[in-house]
Amino acid sequence: MLVLGIEASCDETASAVVRDDGCVMSDVIHTQTSLHAPHGGVVPEVASRDHVRHVSRVVERALAEACVSLNDVDAIAVTTRPGLLGALLVGVEFAKALALATEKPLVGVDHLHGHLSASALFLPGTKGHAAPSFPHVALVASGGHTALYLVRGPHASQVEALGATRDDAAGECFDKVAKAIGLGYPGGPAIDRWAAKGDVSRCPLTFPRCRLGSFDFSFSGLKTRVAAHLEAHGLPQNEDELANLCAGVQAAIVRTLVSKTIAAAEASRVPAIAIGGGVAANRALRAELFREATERGLQCFLPEKFACTDNGAMIAWAGLQRLRAGEQDDLSLDASTTSILPSVTRKGSGRR
Ligand SMILES: Nc1ncnc2c1ncn2[C@@H]1O[C@H](COP(=O)(O)OP(=O)(O)OP(=O)(O)O)[C@@H](O)[C@H]1O
Ligand SMILES: [Mg+2]
Known part of the structure; x- marks a missing residue:
């Protein structure tokens, strides 16, 4: 077929x-x-x-x-x-x-x-590829959305929301930080490349550790932290400074995504996790998620780039x-601006 x-x-x-x-x-x-x-x-x-x-x-x-x-x-x-x-x-x-x-x-x-x-x-x-069996936990991290789901079956109606971003999406955060430091759009791939040459321990910023317990995300603080740093100190002066800043930003985003995804899988008692969306192309995210999942006995399904x-x-x-599943649509099929999945965003919901 x-x-x-x-x-x-x-x-x-x-x-x-x-x-x-x-x-x-x-x-x-x-x-x-x-x-x-x-x-x-x-x-x-x-x-x-x-x-x-x-x-x-x-x-x-x-x-x-x-x-x-x-x-x-x-x-x-x-x-x-x-x-x-x-x-x-x-x-x-x-x-x-x-x-x-x-x-x-x-x-x-x-x-x-x-x-x-x-x-x-x-x-x-x-x-x-073997597709993940059901149920599994899936992270969607894209330019417009960041959410964790419990996926009980292949149909969209079998997808339950576990958490979502309360402000920016992870990809949006990559893009906004990249724009602020002059790396252009889309920012994720550029930060990914620079971060590979950087040393996270030499990043000029500290980022708060994400709070576990809730499966919601918040990335706007990170973006603001970078903006405040740039206002005080200006743009990175050389390639080392740029690479170290990118390494720090990427590590903060990746740590949040990995720890919440693993925690969601363990809380839901599922044997597997999957990820999707543009941010799933990030090399550090793929490596860290795969390593941590494997260490904890979880199967990890990464889409090809x-x-x-x-x-x-x-x-x-x-x-x-x-x-x-025996479904199809007819010519009355229509478009909509909202997703059929539950709670794809919790924007404006305040602190986690
Ligand atoms: N290697 C990478 N590292 C981090 N982020 C990346 C990488 N590659 C792409 N991205 C990010 O992925 C996002 C684009 O992904 P995608 O095409 O899935 O988003 P979108 O379709 O615009 O949003 P949505 O799917 O939510 O409607 C951009 O924000 C981009 O910066
Ligand atoms: Mg998309």
């Missing part, structure tokens, strides 16, 4: 063809980063118009790179939520048109459910799970 996935929830137009064992036959992403860069953030109308310009070409390329035609595909999966409404509608209407023209089944997918299911995906020629940031493959894969 082959599923065509289409993702257009924010500033990436993406499409992929995925086989029912998780093999990603093609994975095409057109990013709008440079289009939004002069504005300092994603401009919704600019995003929608760019999706309109590129969606058809991106889908055609995904089919061509998988060496299949639309006729060979068994179903069409598309992101319906959460995201920018105008952007989502482009993908949803395009997918509906394809489904109508080809008489193929259509399934809507929640973008965050896509992120948290992505660890089963693999590229042709690489070793296949290509499957962490936004992509069409995770949408095709999550859609496949819905199809396997």
